[in-house]
Each structure stands twice: as structure tokens, then as C-alpha cells.
Amino acid sequence: MTQASGDHPTTLGDLARIGWHPRPVREEIRANVLERIRAGRPVVEGMVGYDDTVLPELTRALVSGHDVILLGERGQGKTRILRSLVALLDPFVPAVEGSALNEDPLAPVLASTKARLAAQGDATPIRWIARDERYSEKLATPDTTIADLIGEVDPIKVAAGRTLEDPEALTFGLVPRANRGLFAINELPDLPERIQVGLLNALEERDVQVRGFTIRLPLDIVFLASANPEDYTARGRLITPLKDRFGTQLRTHYPSTIAEEVAIMRQEAQLCDPTVEIPEVLDELVAHTAHLARRHPAVSRYSGVSVRGSIAAREAIAAAALVRAVRLGEHPPRARLGDTEATIAAFAGKIEVDAHDTSEREIVATLLAQATARVFTERLGHLDPSDVIAETNDRPLAVDLDGPTATWEQILADRPALAAMGDHAPPSERLVLAELCLEGLVATRRLGKRVLGNRVSYGS
Template structure:
């Protein structure tokens, strides 16, 4: 497409430029074909769906289908919908002043038709960016037909127009997204009588407003999202409407810890503080992700409400924040989360899951149990217990190691001098990072892993802990 300064400004100039009008689904299909052929991702930033959801979505786009996504909260449904704008042409011409993005070659609104009839090839055109060709509505019980389709504008009537005049119409969100993409989130929450108003949009591709004898043949790719729990209980999608969607795609949570970690690292807000260097070791990030994975399998967590990936993201952010606060208090510049920082996740976890418990105070115990299980699982993956026999032997007798938020990183470095058997497992965890903060995090992880493996005893007093041999 030519630069903004050289784009055609009239319909006649547009014809001479060779621009060809395409339906929006064909436009998306052709752009998708070009990306697939070039080996480029259609949905960059969407992780974990490469072999499941994305092939289905690509099929739907190539087939020209309207799509409904079914999935629990936090499964990237809205992100995929919004990213579809990247498959639109960057710029699109419309009849100047059109409220519904009238095609210069095939105008449908009264304003555009009258202007083209009067001006012909001299009709002025405007250019709309693809980001402005996307419309979205969160379905709520109070959503009306006027919101989606349109209504009479009393201001225009007061200006002297007759009610029968098409120019008195105020177009709703769907017509205003003509030649673009429109999305309805949480579709089952839309009242059934309002869902009926979408039937023509999906099948006949037009809208009818009030008693006006008009048809607006719309060109829209319609997408919707729904939570399966809402779909089956709180609301429902009426059968005729569900039948009109060409494809129904089921989303899911990350299937493995590695994918969950990648998503969390991508989405978590970086902690920006002057003079701080933040590093989240893989084993700590995996512990946070494993917590979410275990929560999705726990009988104590309400699985119908789901355990969103947002839990993992929020917990990573909380973990880093607690480590940064500790580093600031100690005057340290390196921020590396430790096992002792995991206690801070209680606050960010409690608000993201629904715990099925009738006992007072049981919620905290369930979260604590899941955290310990997550640490133990990751510890076993990273540090073979048979390699730690020398460390266990070093705790025979009266040796006691203190740990917790108030222990400086330098104290853990000194501990390795006292217990040289820790050096190799710590080196394996740090991956060569010899900073005091990285060493401290690795030492705490090894000690906690040995305790959870029932190789060391642990006594907790407030924020402090003591590890000692079991003999």
C-alpha cells in the first residue's frame, strides 16, 4: 500500500490505483495463507497451543468460519481474538464520513450511497487502520439490541428528520465494525432475546433495525468466547445461534511446567528498581508453575472455576517483589528469590483460586501443602537425592543451619566453606552464577528439598528456620 501522502483520495483515484475490494474473511484468509507459506506464526506470543488450538483456529480462518472459543478463565481466548487484527490489511479505504466503514465500490449506508450517487468518481475516501477495524463487547445481562445493532437517534429526529428517514439511525457496535472483526466475550451472559438479534448477522450477514424496511448487508468476522461452566449453568447459548458459528474451539491450560514458565516469564511485569539486578532461577520459576499445575489437580480446589495462568504470573511477580524487598532491607543489589520467599505467595494465591473447605483456617494449610509439594517435585527433577549423601552426612551430630529472610546472602556463601559438600549441588543449581544471592537461593533450595525428602529436620520459628540432621 502506498505511503499516507500518496494514497488515493477519491474513488476514481482508487480505481486507477488497482485496489481490489475483498470480503473481510477472504482478506484474512489470503493474509493467513501468505504467513503460513512464509513459515511465520499467525499468533505470536500465544504459547502452548502450537499442536492443539492453533491448528484448529488456522483451519477455521482458512474455511472462512465465524468462531466461538470455549475455555476457562485465563486461557488466552481474548488474546487470540484481538491478535486476529494482525491478519487484516494495514489500511482500508472507506467512503469519507461513513459510520459503518462503507466499501467505496459497494456502499450500503444511506449516507454513503447518496454521496457516491452525487459525486461519482470524485467521492472522497478515507483510510482506516486495521486496529480500528476491531470491535469488542463484554456480554452482560443489560446489553441491549440498541447496543449491538442500533436504534433511532432522538437528536437526529429533533433536528427535523422523519422517523422513517434512514439517516435517523444510530448504528450499534456490530454495524460500526462492518468490514472488520467483532468479538463478544462471555456470550452465555447475553440475554437469549438479544442473542436472537445476532442470528441474521451470522447467517444472512445483515441487520434489521426496529421497523425500518432496510437491510444492511454487513461484512463481519464474528468471534465469541464462553466459559464452559457458564455455558452449562449460569447461562446458555441458544441452539440456533450456536449452530451458526462455523467452528467451536476448546482451549486449555498449559499442559506442562515448561510452557507455564515460558508464559509467566513473558507476561510477568519486570521489577524496575534503581540499582537492582533481578534473576529468577529456573528451579524457582518451575516451583511457581508447578504450584499451579498441582492446584489444577487438587481435590481441595474448585476445578469448575479453573486455575488461571494469571495465578502463575501473579505469583512470579509476588516472589520477585518479596525478594527485592528483602534485598533492599539487607542493602544487597542482586535479587534472587529463595525458598523463604515462597511464603509470600499465600496472598497472591488465595485470591486466584476457590478452595473447597468448610474448616476455619484450612485455606492457608492447603496452599502451604501445595507449595511444599511443588518444591519437592522440582527438587527431585533438579537434584538427584543419591548425589546428596555427603551433604546429609555433614549434618550428623549437632550441626544446625539457620535460614530465612533475615539471613544475609553472604552468610550462605560462608556456609559452603563450612560444609563444602554443598558446593557441587549448589553449582548445579546456579549454572555458574557465583553471585552471593544466587548461591544463597540454591543453598536454601537444597536444604528445603532435603527436609521435604525427610533427610533433614526443620524447625520454623516465625520467619526463621533451622535445619538439622535427623539423627
């Protein structure tokens, strides 16, 4: 249990003296959302690319007091959005000490709690619940039961004299225990349809039914859910009556621009070493690879290509740079264009291929080459590469892709036309732009290339 600060009241009498007034979770969230708007703060922080699409709709849903379901392919930040809503709750709220339902001391639910308050009066102990404790999450799985979500009749309590209509006869599940908070279900269509039916009353009438008996509980919960589009998976579907009970349905999406994808990668990637330097051009190459994959005809459009692929690719590039730097004794580790080879394994597990005659790795390798050509055009397309082509054809360039950085620096010192391709860039990117120039000319079929292990030869 998270402890509140010491200046909070500890008994019912103290709570009444400070003028505490209960308010529903929806009103609590609405007030905090409007306060953020007045202060010019984002309602949900850390989400990139949703400012003009998802977040305005989400804001209106929260102000309306709606239960919310997010629909979208994998890796679009649905779970992150749901978890971020915890920040819209008050830092602490009081509850009767020992209550399984986090009952407000001034608005009890269970008969036993009411009896206890009557017996103990102002001396009833209370605890303060931190906002993080008021968020519950369940990943929908085929083996989920009604007992997991709603609860189960406890035969021992019934034998002790409880009636089946008495909430006290129930061993509470996740939903009742989320009272006065947020309850989220991830991948809702994966929940068996008969279990989805068991949630209908909880969302609409705010009561629960167990084994044919209606247990009247005035639950104070905001329900949240995430789901893939209904035609994405054969594992299950979202039944229409349950979908209808969510006040707002939001559609998430992938980053619409390369800049947004790069911003997400930089925000989310956990690099193996914070000193690894990754030039911006490599981030752009990874982002282009992801965007091309989402439009590739052989990649399943229903499963999508998760942003986790871009994030994992950036982490793989950093790892490749660090391994080389440690082996060669270089510091700080600097990523190079050849390190993008590591992104193939990172992306391969993030795509689903519809074609049977092509592997994920083959598709990613092809997309990586296409992305290289695009970044080459964007970064260096305004420059005339004729001198580089002539220079390289006259003196073919052989290089070890995993060799020391000093080797590349010597190459640039010896090849002025190639070095000039990076004159407009900051020093940290000049070497990578030289590599990009060579690979871009290969990708656009203006320069030849031979590969033997880590040794690469450019030229006619």
C-alpha cells in the same frame, strides 16, 4: 483516527486510478493467512503450547471463512488469541470519509452514502483505516442491551421523515460500526438470552432487527467470541441456536507441560525491575504449584486455575527479591527460595475452593510444599543427600530467610556437603539449590525444621 501514510489516495478518483478492488474481510484474512503459511511464519504469534492443538484448528477456521468461538476456562489465552487476529487484516483499507459504517468507496451500503458518491463523484474524500481500528470488542455483561450491540431507532430521524425500515433511522450500535472488521464478544454466556437472540440474524443473515423492524444491512464482519464451558457458571448459558451459527468451535487448554508454563510466565510477567534475577528452579516451582492446583480435589475444576496465577506469582517473587535487595543495599536483586512465600497471596485469588473447611491460602501453602518436593526430586533426586542430613543434624543450621545473600554464601563455604548439591549448576543457581535441598529434605520428612518469624532452623 489513525492516519495512513501520505502516499495513499485521498479521493475516490485517485482510488479508482490505482485499481482498488473491494474484497470481503473473510477473503482478506484468508489471503493473509495463506501468505504467512507460505513464508513459514506462525499464523498467530506469541501463543505457547498451542502449536499442535488450537492453532491448526484456528488456521483451518480462518481459511474456511468461519466465525469462531473459543471455549475454555479462565486464563487460557482466549482473549489474547482473538485480539491477535487483528494482525491478519491488511495494514490499511479505504473508507468513505465520515461514514459510520466504514463503507468501502466502491461498495457503499447506506443510501445516503450512495447519494453522496453520486453527487461528489471522483472528488469524494476518503480516509484510510488502520487495522487496529477494525477490531471491536465487547465484554458481555447482564446489563448489555440490543441498543448497545445493534442500535436503536432515533426518534428525531423518524420525525424528520425517515421510515422505520430505513437504516438511516437507526443510531448504530457496536455490531454495525464493526463493518469491514472483526467483532469479538468476551464471556458470551453472560449475555442475557434475549440479547443473544438479537444476534442470530447478524451472524447468519447479516442483517439486524430493531423493535420488530428488519434493517437490511449487508454487514461484512467476522464474529469472534469467547466463553467458559456451559456448566462453569450459573450466571448464564450460551443458547444453542447462537452457538450453532459459529462456523468453528475451538477448545482451549492450560499448558500441558512445566516447560510451557514457564515459557508463558517469562513471556508475560511484568517484573517490577528488569535487573531482578530469578533462577530457573523458582520458575519451575511456581509452574508445578499451578499444575498441582489444577488437579487438587478441593479446587473447582470448572473455574480452573488461570495462568495469570503463575504470572502473578513470578512477579511477586521479583518484588520480594527487590524489596530485600533495596533494604540490604544488594545489587543486582537475586530471588531466593524463601521469596516463594510471596506466591501464596498471588495464587490465592486465582483459585475457587469447593470445600468449606479449607481456605485458598491453606491450599496454596500445601501445594507450594508439594511443588518444592517435586522440584527437589527432579533437580537433586539423583544425588545422595546423606552427607547433608548428617552435616545438618550434627550442626543445626539457623538462618534468617530475609537476611543478606552474603550470609548464605558463608554458610555454603562452611558446609561442603550442602554446597556440593549445587556443584553441577551454574553459579547463579547454587545458592537456591542449597535452599531447595534443605526444604526438599524437610518436605520429604528426612530433615527437621523449626520456624520462628523469618528465622528458620534446620536439623534434628
